Amino acid sequence: MSAEAIKPRGPVEPPSRALPRNEAANPLIRANIWVAVLAFGVAAAMAMMQAISRANLELPYRSASMYYMSVTAHGILMALVFTTFFIMALGYAVVQKENGEIPWPRLSWAMFWLALAGVVMALGTVFAFKSSVLYTFYPPLQAHPLFYIGLTLLVVGSWGWAASMIAGWRKARAAHPGKPVSLAMHATAANAMLWLLATVGVAAEMLLLLIPWSLGLVKTVDPMLARTLFWYFGHPLVYFWVLPAYAIWYTVLPREAGGKLFSEPLGRMVFTLFLVLSTPVGLHHQFQDPGIPAGWKLFHTFNTMIISFPSLVTAFTIVASLEIAGRLRGGTGLFGWIRTLPWGNPLVSSVLLACLLFMVGGFGGAVNAAYALNSVVHNTAWIAAHFHLTVGSAAALTFMGACYWLVPKVSGRELELKLLAKVQPYLWFLGMALFSFTGHIAGLLGLPRRVFATGYGDAAQADAWQTLTSVSALGGVVLFASAGLFVLVMLGTLLAGERRAQPPIIWADSLGEPGGGYRSGLWDRLGLWFAVAVVLVAIAYVIPLWDLLHLTRYGSPGFKPF
Amino acid sequence: MNVDLYERIWMWAVGVVLALFFTSTAVAAFGHQMHPPSHIETIDPAKALGDPRFKKQGVSVDASGRVHAQVLGLMFTWLPAEMTIPADTPVTFKLTSIDVIHGYQIVRTNGQTMVVPGYVSQFTTQFEAGEYLIACNEYCGVGHHLMAAKLHVVPQSQWQAPAREVADVR
Numbered sequence: 001m002s003a004e005a006i007k008p009r010g011p012v013e014p015p016s017r018a019l020p021r022n023e024a025a026n027p028l029i030r031a032n033i034w035v036a037v038l039a040f041g042v043a044a045a046m047a048m049m050q051a052i053s054r055a056n057l058e059l060p061y062r063s064a065s066m067y068y069m070s071v072t073a074h075g076i077l078m079a080l081v082f083t084t085f086f087i088m089a090l091g092y093a094v095v096q097k098e099n100g101e102i103p104w105p106r107l108s109w110a111m112f113w114l115a116l117a118g119v120v121m122a123l124g125t126v127f128a129f130k131s132s133v134l135y136t137f138y139p140p141l142q143a144h145p146l147f148y149i150g151l152t153l154l155v156v157g158s159w160g161w162a163a164s165m166i167a168g169w170r171k172a173r174a175a176h177p178g179k180p181v182s183l184a185m186h187a188t189a190a191n192a193m194l195w196l197l198a199t200v201g202v203a204a205e206m207l208l209l210l211i212p213w214s215l216g217l218v219k220t221v222d223p224m225l226a227r228t229l230f231w232y233f234g235h236p237l238v239y240f241w242v243l244p245a246y247a248i249w250y251t252v253l254p255r256e257a258g259g260k261l262f263s264e265p266l267g268r269m270v271f272t273l274f275l276v277l278s279t280p281v282g283l284h285h286q287f288q289d290p291g292i293p294a295g296w297k298l299f300h301t302f303n304t305m306i307i308s309f310p311s312l313v314t315a316f317t318i319v320a321s322l323e324i325a326g327r328l329r330g331g332t333g334l335f336g337w338i339r340t341l342p343w344g345n346p347l348v349s350s351v352l353l354a355c356l357l358f359m360v361g362g363f364g365g366a367v368n369a370a371y372a373l374n375s376v377v378h379n380t381a382w383i384a385a386h387f388h389l390t391v392g393s394a395a396a397l398t399f400m401g402a403c404y405w406l407v408p409k410v411s412g413r414e415l416e417l418k419l420l421a422k423v424q425p426y427l428w429f430l431g432m433a434l435f436s437f438t439g440h441i442a443g444l445l446g447l448p449r450r451v452f453a454t455g456y457g458d459a460a461q462a463d464a465w466q467t468l469t470s471v472s473a474l475g476g477v478v479l480f481a482s483a484g485l486f487v488l489v490m491l492g493t494l495l496a497g498e499r500r501a502q503p504p505i506i507w508a509d510s511l512g513e514p515g516g517g518y519r520s521g522l523w524d525r526l527g528l529w530f531a532v533a534v535v536l537v538a539i540a541y542v543i544p545l546w547d548l549l550h551l552t553r554y555g556s557p558g559f560k561p562f
Numbered sequence: 563m564n565v566d567l568y569e570r571i572w573m574w575a576v577g578v579v580l581a582l583f584f585t586s587t588a589v590a591a592f593g594h595q596m597h598p599p600s601h602i603e604t605i606d607p608a609k610a611l612g613d614p615r616f617k618k619q620g621v622s623v624d625a626s627g628r629v630h631a632q633v634l635g636l637m638f639t640w641l642p643a644e645m646t647i648p649a650d651t652p653v654t655f656k657l658t659s660i661d662v663i664h665g666y667q668i669v670r671t672n673g674q675t676m677v678v679p680g681y682v683s684q685f686t687t688q689f690e691a692g693e694y695l696i697a698c699n700e701y702c703g704v705g706h707h708l709m710a711a712k713l714h715v716v717p718q719s720q721w722q723a724p725a726r727e728v729a730d731v732r
Binding site for chain 2: 064065068071132134138140141222223224227262263265266286287288289290291292293294297298301302305306308309312313316317320366370371372374375376378379380445446448449450451452453454456457459460461462512551552553554555556559561562
């Protein structure tokens with residue numbers, strides 16, 4: 001029992017409506033969740049636009065420029081805004097739980113407003129049809145300068161968040177020397193460090209190349225250099241999404257399901273390995289690119305394979321933890337424990353369904369990363385279908401489930417519309433199954449990703465895609481319905497939920513001792529592992545970038561064909 | 563750190579699977595020389611149309627009898643928009659873009675590469691006889707979905723080498 005708990009409450013409790021000290025960050029957490037939820041809603045509407053366009057229906061507002069604008073808005077809002085703001089909210093909640101406060105609350109608020117201003121700026125240009133460059137914004141397609149500046153401000157704002165996470169982690173370590181911080185805190189700090197390392201690439205791309213070029217300060221930009229910097233950032237970006245989801249799986253799911261975490265010390269190893277391995281893998285997004293030698297692509301391929309190790313360890317731990325829960329709830333037999341899991345708890349069902357979809361997504365990912373096999377699926381509908389199972393399910397569905405769990409705790413309000421919250425994860429699963437499985441097949445049959453129309457002048461090979469894209473669009477409609485339910489539940493809870501004291505955040509207990517009989521705490525030394533990560537990144541990137549910079553390169557002026 | 567026996571077994575099994583992945587990839591790469599297109603050559607995109615490497619687009623045969631295809635990508639078409647090549651014959655495709663990034667994808671084959679302005683892409687592959695759609699698989703603007711070409715692959719006996727002179731290949 002901590003000293004805090006046995007200390008008597010002081011008699012001079014202020015009678016004002018000020019929040020208790022250990023809840024002071026709740027308004028900031030809620031503000032981040034508001035942005036995430038609204039971004040998610042608009043992004044879902046943009047997805048609906050695409051689904052309808054792809055279904056070949058004759059609708060009055062259907063146009064190619066509308067389609068490509070909506071792909072851009074959907075990608076930016078989902079991949080960069082919904083995820084980042086939810087992750088920031090969760091991080092502040094973790095630090096507040098750990099230390100009873102967050103470091104530098106004013107700075108965190110300033111960074112929130114900065115990031116939000118950046119988002120509004122960038123999206124304003126997208127909705128004005130001035131920046132239909134997709135969320136990958138490859139030059140020489142040229143967006144409005146405020147698009148690049150706005151996204152840069154979002155990243156700068158997230159740096160403030162990352163600094164706060166690391167400061168919170170240091171404070172927790174200093175407060176209890178020789179004792180491990182909570183696994184949730186460890187995961188959050190590892191993710192913040194990963195994010196700082198990853199965003200170096202996109203910051204360099206924005207500040208050195210794209211912003212000066214879009215402002216006309218320089219005439220041309222080298223598309224290959226920009227692509228390489230983008231994917232330096234673009235792959236660890238997916239781990240930035242996945243790690244908070246894993247943190248929920250490790251530290252919230254077991255308790256919500258009624259069990260215990262099977263292997264806490266290996267969880268620490270997993271999050272540390274992601275910090276080390278996430279970044280030196282970006283070239284596996286550039287297999288089909290000229291200008292980069294095959295040898296370096298192969299090196300990144302091997303790194304990519306290694307990074308599946310922590311994910312596969314996670315698969316074991318999560319299933320084992322669920323089995324404990326199922327058996328504690330009376331499940332017997334080889335598979336009986338699956339039936340007794342609380343499938344009606346929206347957090348649990350969200351995570352279980354997210355895991356199921358992620359298994360399929362993981363297998364697909366092994367195909368994408370398989371060097372030679374990539375030539376068959378690169379830039380086809382397979383890819384879009386793949387990452388809707390990873391970021392769109394493993395991460396996004398977990399985040400939605402986590403909102404059902406977290407929002408009552410940080411708002412002091414009951415979850416409203418509980419029935420809708422129960423149904424929503426299943427609808428998401430159904431919609432994603434329809435959308436994604438057909439997308440994988442259509443991709444194998446050669447359908448390019450991100451195309452407004454799939455007819456290709458009645459080409460014979462295109463016939464095979466038509467039924468699949470219709471089913472896929474139907475999946476899109478189901479997903480939209482699910483997204484709508486999520487937004488309704490969130491609005492209902494945040495605006496009209498019954499005010500009632502909520503149980504505090506309590507992390508899942510682990511079977512063994514936290515830290516595994518904590519002695520050396522090797523995996524806890526994130527500063528050391530960050531240094532290792534920097535060295536690996538240098539090995540993986542310095543030579544290919546150096547070689548690229550020493551080619552006789554010809555830059556490109558900007559094009560705005562949208 | 564105490565790790566449960568079953569978990570140890572699982573981790574070793576994962577290690578074995580990863581070793582298989584490593585081996586199969588290494589065998590494909592080093593044994594069968596299967597690499598993704600990774601050609602390194604640059605070109606001025608503003609002058610690519612007049613560049614000797616791309617002045618003539620289409621199919622050609624070099625002095626040693628190898629078949630080549632020179633292709634330019636531009637918003638929103640491939641040049642040439644139609645080509646005929648012999649079946650079961652290695653064909654070396656050489657491509658560049660004069661504007662934005664495109665993606666050359668010969669549908670339902672492994673023939674594809676990114677086509678980046680300022681760079682020359684190259685890959686060699688062969689096809690079974692048939693009609694193939696060539697799509698653009700990298701978003702290039704509002705007409706992206708219209709950017710396509712046709713590839714006719716005919717049996718070697720029916721294929722006639724282009725009458726014009728040998729391609730100016732570096």
